[in-house]
Amino acid sequence: MKLLRETIRNLILQEGMITADQLPEGVMIRIKGRRESAKIEYVRSDDRQIQFFPTYPTEEDPHCWGSIKIEKYSWPNNIPVWEVLEARAGQGYGPLLYDIAMEYATENGLGLMSDRVSVSDEAVGVWDYYLQNRVGKDVKAHQMDDMKNTLTDTDDDNNNQHISKKLAKANWPDHPTSKRYTKAPTTLEALGNKVIYT
Numbered sequence: 001m002k003l004l005r006e007t008i009r010n011l012i013l014q015e016g017m018i019t020a021d022q023l024p025e026g027v028m029i030r031i032k033g034r035r036e037s038a039k040i041e042y043v044r045s046d047d048r049q050i051q052f053f054p055t056y057p058t059e060e061d062p063h064c065w066g067s068i069k070i071e072k073y074s075w076p077n078n079i080p081v082w083e084v085l086e087a088r089a090g091q092g093y094g095p096l097l098y099d100i101a102m103e104y105a106t107e108n109g110l111g112l113m114s115d116r117v118s119v120s121d122e123a124v125g126v127w128d129y130y131l132q133n134r135v136g137k138d139v140k141a142h143q144m145d146d147m148k149n150t151l152t153d154t155d156d157d158n159n160n161q162h163i164s165k166k167l168a169k170a171n172w173p174d175h176p177t178s179k180r181y182t183k184a185p186t187t188l189e190a191l192g193n194k195v196i197y198t
Helices: 002-015 094-107 121-134 162-174 186-194
Strands: 027-033 037-045 050-052 066-073 081-089 139-143 179-183 195-197
Touching: 027 094, 027 186, 037 094, 066 094, 081 094, 094 121, 094 179, 094 186, 121 139, 121 179, 186 195
Parallel strands: 027 195
Antiparallel strands: 027 037, 037 050, 037 066, 066 081, 139 179
């Protein structure tokens, strides 16, 4: 039964995912990046001004809305890995934001990882999808250690593994939240001038 649920979730993620070339007419991606944080969101452009989508669906735009906030996770070793703080999106529009966030985090650090404090079931599903279906293709997974150096003797890969240990117990290194992920900027390149940096 669990395998069936995972298969269905993966099909929904795959089939419902909006790609860079499927963005509706006049829709762009805005990346508001600062040194330690970034917000990536869908915006409208009519060549005169940028109009922000609401943070919830409307009758006119029931699906094309959403944003993802990421931040450099500096504790404990000032390792420049970015974590997802918040992600919300209309149906099918979330995966594109995650891909862009991962590419941004790779270009500006050592990649992207899940929130270190709390992760929803939906977010675990996203990270599991990356690990099971994208790693080895266009995404790389990098195992992170815990603060006790359980996996390696070095400190430069240490990170808070509270979530992965809570969800996977002794098998925490196998859990998708125990890793950081990197991705070449293929999505950003495909979007081209549909990306606005502010």
